[in-house]
Amino acid sequence: MMIRLLLTTLIMVAGSAYALQPPSVPGLLPTEIARPLLEQDPRVAAARAGLEVAKQESSILDKSPYEWTGKALGQRRSLDTGPRYREWNVGIERTIRLPGKGSADRNIGKATIEESEARYGEALHExxxxxxxxxxxxxxxxxxxxxxxxxxxxxxxxxxxxxxxLRAGDASKLDLNLASAELAEQKRMDNDAKTQAAAAWARLSVRFPGINRQSVLLPSPMLIAEDEARWRDRIIAESDELKVVQTQLRIAQAQADRAQADRVPDPTFGVYTASEVGGRERISGVTISIPLPGGLRDSRSSKALAAVEVARNAVDLKKRELETEIASALVTARGTYESLQIANEGALAMQENAKLVQRAYALGEGDLQTLLLARRQTTSAANSALLAQVGALKAYYGLLIDAHLIWGLDSE
Structure with missing residues (x-):
């Protein structure tokens, strides 16, 4: 019984590990090329700078917001029937942050750093x-x-x-004109295709400067064969967007703790020394002052608690939205993959048909209209297959990126 249980556990662990392994996708941009492009992207650079801001903010929160305050008072005492005396009073004082408030401030700072780290990961993801x-x-x-x-x-x-x-007397001048018009139209389409390719490269190279232009075949997507639950668990666990709202909840909770602790005002302690009656009297002592709390502090605490509830609902909503997107993405990836297979079969069939019609026309066994129609159908089927491949590939790559399985995204 124990052996069977051990084997079952090993199989489950192996299956989970297999699902988390980065797949080998021929034609995918290598990590050593893609990663520098992502790191130098302005969106990522801004998030990285924001992380540094969060670290500084955390350092500020770790320190007490209060400073020493020096006081000095000079006065002259005049007696109606006597001399005049110079008197003075000097001292220093400082408000002391209570321990519970310091702990809450440090928790706010820690959660702020975690939020910025999640935003940095989300910037890389986008x-x-x-x-x-x-x-x-x-x-x-x-x-x-x-x-x-x-x-x-x-x-x-x-x-x-x-x-x-036509030279053999087996075709009309009208057929030649139709074929010439078809050639002119195809030249236009060829020029449009060249323009679209140049425009696509311009968009890529300008958005991500430094990428090298290499001759790479358009890859083919792979079938999503793993259990949907594995993909869902992986993507949810790696979702930086979800981590952002989760850290915002922790910040709200820490701020609520801070507001709760702030219902007790921070005391101010001081020491002073004074000279009176021209130095004949020397006075020294200590001072303590505590603000008398009012209803404002209770209202701020209630507001902070309400903000926690808002943040908690935001987390639940984001998780539900994420699960919806994952379910849709998995269905789309599988559906577009099947559509690609069907489109490829159709394109191959139309290509074979065009060859047969072309051969028949060359042998004088077919008419021009059938030949032109077969050629147009072949072009349309090839373009449809290309569009299906693009859709399936984007859906597949989208899942890999969401699951942080490529380009070292899982390390963030």
Missing amino acids: SARELVSLWVDWLAAERGRELAAANLVAVQENLKSVDKR
Whole structure:
């Protein structure tokens, strides 16, 4: 029984570990290239600077907000029937922060740092999603340019076939004009594809300067085969967006503790010495003053407690929103992957059909309209497959980024 239980535990642990392993995705930007691009992104740099601000804020909260205050008083005493005397009074005093308030302030500072760390991780996450999107768009545009160039060659071959049949007396001048018009349209589409590829690269290279232009094939996504619960648990555990609201809850709780402790005012202690009657009398002593608390302190404490409840509901809402997004993302990733397979099958079938029609037309066994229609259907099917691949790839990469499985995002 114990052996069976041990084996079951090992299998569960191995399965969980497998689900958390960063997958090997051919064509994905290497970490050594992507990570510097993310670190130098202004969004990430601003979050990193914000983290330094939070550390300074924590250091400030760790120290007492009160300082020593020096006092000096000079006066002259005049008697109606006697001489005049010079008198003075000097002292120092300081308000003392009670221990409970110091502990609450330190908790606020610690939670503030944790919030900034979460915001830094979220900035990396958002920049990574943007980098992936722009990078996939560029690769897709380059693939679209290649398809347009291949279609242009095919249409040029069609025109040669029409011209050959025209010289043989087996085609009309109208067929030649139609083939020429088709070639002109394909040239326009080829130029549009080149423009889109150049624009996609401009968006990528300007948004993330320093990226090198390399010839990379558009990768193919992988099937999401793991249990949805593993993806959900992983993404929720790694979600910096959720961590932000969770740390905000801890800050609100610490501020409520501070407001509760502040219902008891901080006392002020001091020491002084005085000289009176021209130095004939020397006085020294200590002072203590404590503000008399009123209803304002109770109101501030009640307000802080209400803010805790607001923050707690914000955490619950964010977690529910996150679970909704994860469920939708998993369904989308699987659905787009299946659509890609169907689109690829359709594109291959249309490509084979175009070859058969092209061969039949060259042998004089088909008409031009059928040939042009087959070519257009092939182009449309190829473009549809490309769009399906882009959608599936973005959905797949989006899950990898949300789960922090690539580019070292799990270390943040």
